[in-house]
Amino acid sequence: MLISARLARGLVWGLALVPLAVFLAGLGAHDFSSLSSILNMLGRLTGVLGLALLLLAAALSARVPGFDQPFGGLTKLWHTHHLLGAGSLLLLLAHPLLLALASAAHGYHLPVQMLFPPLSDTATWSGWLALLLMMIFLAPSFAFFGRPNYERWKRIHALAGPAAILALAHTFLFSRTMPANLDKVVWGLFALLGVGAVAWRLVFSRRAGRLKYTISAVEAVANNVVELTLQPERSEKRLKYQAGNFVYMTPLDKSLGAGCGEEHPYTLSSSPSEPDLRIAIKDLGDASRAIQSIRPGTKVRIEGPYGRFFPVKANPKQPELWVAGGIGITPFLARLRHLKALGQAADVHLVYAVQDEARALYAAELQSLIDTIEGARLTFHYFYREGPISAAYLVETCPDLDQREVYICGPLPLNKLVQDHLRRIGRPLSSIHTEEFELL
Ligand SMILES: Cc1cc2nc3c(=O)[nH]c(=O)nc-3n(C[C@H](O)[C@H](O)[C@H](O)COP(=O)(O)OP(=O)(O)OC[C@H]3O[C@@H](n4cnc5c(N)ncnc54)[C@H](O)[C@@H]3O)c2cc1C
Known part of the structure; x- marks a missing residue:
């Protein structure tokens, strides 16, 4: 049986807290004895949590078929991956800052040693380099920098591997995050997860997985x-x-x-x-x-x-509303073709939003499928003639909307608009299912 998306996400975030729990268990009274030691402890804490999030983000990038199912599909799993990556960057940016403040509070005027360590100080340099690489590969993911070119973004994202290795080297060389041996066990396991995922993606899936x-x-x-x-x-x-x-x-x-x-x-x-x-x-x-x-x-x-757009075992008795926009018709087309092939009835109402008649893809085939499948209905919505889909339009077109599970696939603005209407008319989030044709 599949676990729920909430539980899958909870497990990932729970796992991220394991190194933090081990770190906290190893703290003593001296870590809270002065402002300087508290800042130092917080500096190490952000380092521990930041590294855990970074390695888990790497582990989630494996793209093993089926692994995305509990998360509700790959696009939803990527969302957790993005949150882990962004959280990790913020924590790892705070990490040197807090350590610098700790040494300043300790009475050193400038934490020069930390900012410009001697070249032989590989422990500190590996940390700085990891952070620099993270800033380079994560910056394009933030909307602030505009929409990235996908292929360029992917090439830059490959820096995540060296960044994670340098961050691990930094932690192992300092060996100050947890009681000595636990340090190696916890980070060794997290490193295995991250490296295993990257190896799957770059080696195995390219050879045997395709x-x-x-x-x-x-x-x-x-x-x-x-x-x-x-x-x-x-x-x-x-x-x-x-x-x-x-x-x-x-x-x-x-x-x-x-x-x-x-x-x-x-x-x-x-x-x-x-x-x-x-x-x-x-x-x-x-x-x-x-x-x-x-x-x-x-x-x-x-x-x-x-992907897991439709339920793994669809209940033929469950009424559904499908809202498609443009090329977002493809998952619905597959489902209709499948219903016809199986000769099954289904209480589905497809609203296909297009600009005008000429842009309605597969119009004739859709109509013929709908005519063949018992219980299926089709309404075309023409943007040029009718304007954007409104909440009133949805209720009028589909009066028993409140009893239907809703599936939406189309351009992001349409996805968002329909979701907003549905929430405003009281449809619970759990009854709305979306597929985004965007992964960034
Ligand atoms: C889950 C999912 C299902 C999709 N199904 C369909 C479909 O059935 N029919 C269809 O025509 N399109 C579909 N798309 C969209 C399709 O993947 C992109 O249009 C295509 O990758 C564009 O590539 P390009 O080089 O032509 O355009 P580009 O100019 O390189 O990219 C245009 C946009 O497409 C997206 N994109 C490009 N490459 C990738 C990539 N490798 N991975 C993820 N996103 C990318 C980016 O958001 C980018 O901004 C789907 C996308 C997703 C995520």
Whole structure:
């Protein structure tokens, strides 16, 4: 049985507190005997907690298929990863500051030794370098610096590995955070978690974790959207997944204008009962634009499945409202195709928000699926004609809204708008499920 997302997050934050608990247990009266020793103790405390958060953030970046399930999917797991990373940066920035204040309170006028240690002082230098690397690789993640270019952001983020190693070296060399042997055991275990995750991501998943597929068909769905059909190179090595899951796809065609060898996340639009995979890709940037002219026969690598948009075991009796925007129709399309393939009824009401009739992707197929599936309904919402979706629109279109679980997938502003309306009309947070096509 799956644990809840709240419990999964709680376990991660609880684990982060283990080194802190060991550190606190090792404190004595002398750590509180003067202002200087209190500041020094707080300086070490922020170092301990900051390092624990950094290593756990690394551990969560493993992207092992299935590991994201208890968190509610990879996009939600990334959220915890971001919070751990941001918390770790703030704590590790406070760490040298508090230690400097401690030495100033002790009577030293300037903590010069700490700011400009001799070159031979590897313990201090490793700490400074780790902090510098953290500032470089985490800065682009803060919205303050504007929207980062994804590929550049990813390259800079690779500095997280050396930063974590330097931070660990700093802690081991000082060996002042916990009673001697516990220090090594606790940080050794945390280091194993972090290094194991990075090794999985960079070595194992690239070799054994990626399935080999070939593009067998490319169909133009609109002038800026294509649907690819992918066939496994070995039929026994095909992906098992659920409707609503997404994969990382890496095309291997060197003649592509952009994106050859780059992995990008895409929701599967096929029914899990189909022998092949289908993926609908909208031109949203360099790599997805190049894919618009990809040719059948191109080899691709598929990694996944990830995500937990729909419940693992959907209850056919539970009424649902689906709100899709633009290319965000893909998880709903997969679910409808699957319901049709299984011949199942479902009490679902799909509201598909598009700018105008011409931008409604798969309009004819959606209508035909809805007509075939007993209990399913479809309403198109046209932005140019009707304006933004309002709370009144939702209640009018779907009068029994208060009894429905709601699933939203579309551009971030639409996601947010619909969530705000739902909360304002009293829908509990637990009944609203979202998939974001953004990971940053
Ligand atoms: C869970 C999920 C499911 C998605 N499903 C679909 C789908 O079914 N169909 C579809 O057309 N698009 C989907 N996307 C969006 C798709 O991944 C991006 O449009 C694509 O990666 C853009 O890459 P680019 O190089 O063309 O554009 P860029 O100009 O490089 O990027 C445009 C934006 O896409 C995002 N992005 C780019 N590369 C990545 C990456 N490797 N990982 C995460 N985000 C990235 C960034 O937010 C970036 O700002 C999905 C995204 C996510 C996170």
